[in-house]
Amino acid sequence: MNYWLQIKEFLLRGEQRIYYWIFTFSLLLPNVVLSVVMQQSMIGRVLNILLMLPLYMLVLLVAKRPGRVYWSLLVLVLLHMFQLVLLTIFSGSVVAVDMILNLFTSEPDEATELLSNILWPIIGSLVLYVPVLVLATFSARNPKTLTKRFRKRTALYALVLLIIALPIYIGAKRRFPYLHLRAEVYPMSVFYNMYLATKKLNQVFHYSYSSQDFAYGATSEHAEEEREVYVLVLGETSRAHSWSLYGYPRQTTPHLDTMSREALIPFRDVLTQSNTTYKSIPIILSPADASSAEELPRVRGILEAFKEAGFYTAFISNQPGNHSYVDFFAMQGDEHHSIRKELRREKRRLYDADMLPYLRQLLSSEHRKLFIVLHAYGAHFSYRDRYPACAQSFPVPRRYSGAAKDSLTLRNAYDNAIVETDRFLDGAIRLLGAQDRRSALLYVSDHGEDVYDDSRERFLHSSPDVSYYQLHVPLLLWFSPAYREAYPDVLRAVRANQQRAASTNAVFHTLLHIAGVKTRYRADSLSLASPSFAEGTRYYLNDRYECLPIEELDLAPEDLVLFKQKGLRIDPSLCVKP
Structure with missing residues (x-):
């Protein structure tokens, strides 16, 4: 004392x-x-x-x-x-x-x-x-x-x-x-x-008022009696770099790797328009993209367009609500299920596969035309919580930190989460494949992730300075035999565009095109299912909601090297040097 x-x-x-x-x-x-x-x-x-x-x-x-x-x-x-x-x-x-x-x-x-x-x-x-x-x-x-x-x-x-x-x-x-x-x-x-x-x-809080007069004026180009179902799977924090489907040396997507390429078509050069769920998912679900983000408070989501065209729509989510446009778009469907709320009494950790019973129930319903969105939790941190411990493919100890010293363990856990995404997608495709319907599934991730991949020791996403790992995302399309037989022109266009450069704003227009939903908001020049698809300049919505070409993002030399190695389209001569 x-x-x-x-x-x-x-x-x-x-x-x-x-x-x-x-x-x-x-x-x-x-x-x-x-x-x-x-x-x-x-x-x-x-x-x-x-x-x-x-x-x-x-x-x-x-x-x-x-x-x-x-x-x-x-x-x-x-x-x-x-x-x-x-x-x-x-x-x-x-x-x-x-x-x-x-x-x-x-x-x-x-x-x-x-x-x-x-x-x-x-x-x-x-x-x-x-x-x-x-x-x-x-x-x-x-x-x-x-x-x-x-x-x-x-x-x-x-x-x-x-x-x-x-x-x-x-x-x-x-x-x-x-x-x-x-x-x-x-x-x-x-x-x-x-x-x-x-x-x-403030814009989000007033969304109900600012969007109340919006309408797509959508109609269906397909016959009214046609039985069809379209599923959009929204991935979370899943980077193309870690998918064996895209050349990753570890086998993280074994089911997708062995799936027939007649039915499964992966796109190899797709970049996100934002490295945050808060912005990227609304861009995916609406006609408002990085170049027109100011329209987000006014527009309604893709479920509204399908509903106007005569589809029964449902949004099923394994994500926690985030009080954003995503939640508003989700509630615009005929059904909205947040499994984290509906299954909380089970007192166990929930995985993306827990959405499959909801999908199965919808597919067994009497609705002739279905549009379903599955919002996965994917590979969001904490990675080891995204898959059952008994199903891990790569060793992860019980205790580890989020620091660089545990980078290998973190990547193992992250890769296990990608393996779980592969299982989940395989389960969804099997359910669709068992249907006597013309059906298609589109999977896209909202953005990627840094996992201590190089000497920069970057981790997670949402950072103002974006990296290759956060930009390059997987996007794939799967078509049932009935759909491929009915719409061979769509399949030809999809295959023709498979290697072309695209951004996540293509998802909205591609789904409308595949499903035959006609509206003035559909731009076939942005549809991966259209012969009219045009590559053009790829844009990114930065942290301050400024729309910038990819080449103006101050990408580090390490990122430019990876763009070249992966064969992604970018013009290094136009890149702003850090």
């Missing part, structure tokens, strides 16, 4: 100048780290420090006891702690719009999965900042104050730094008009992202 009293007395007698510089450094720490690891221009790295350092210096001089100012900045300190934890997941990324939206749209169980695997980074952040907050308390209670001379001299230094920083920014702005402080300098960038996220949330 005597030692504690001595330490307490020492801290209370401490020099406020020492406290002041400790507080300044702790506030600037995220800027220093980001200037090293963030993928941005050199001018952005310089401004990240040169602009924020004098601002922090001036703010801490507002009071004679800087600890009081530091405590008044508690919200900013908490943001710094969150930012540093985030850097252990998404190296080089600031708190982005999609990350903020995820705070409001993720279910507790989904958030718990991630939090349980970043416990040590959270503890590390607490170890950094809690002691500084303790020092701020002693500073606030210390009878000593910053001297008038120190405050004047330090304020002068800060103003000199600002005078140096502002001309640098003005000159850079003239040379690079797209340069914005809100994009380059932390925490200004985060506050701007919060503003954008608030706007997007």
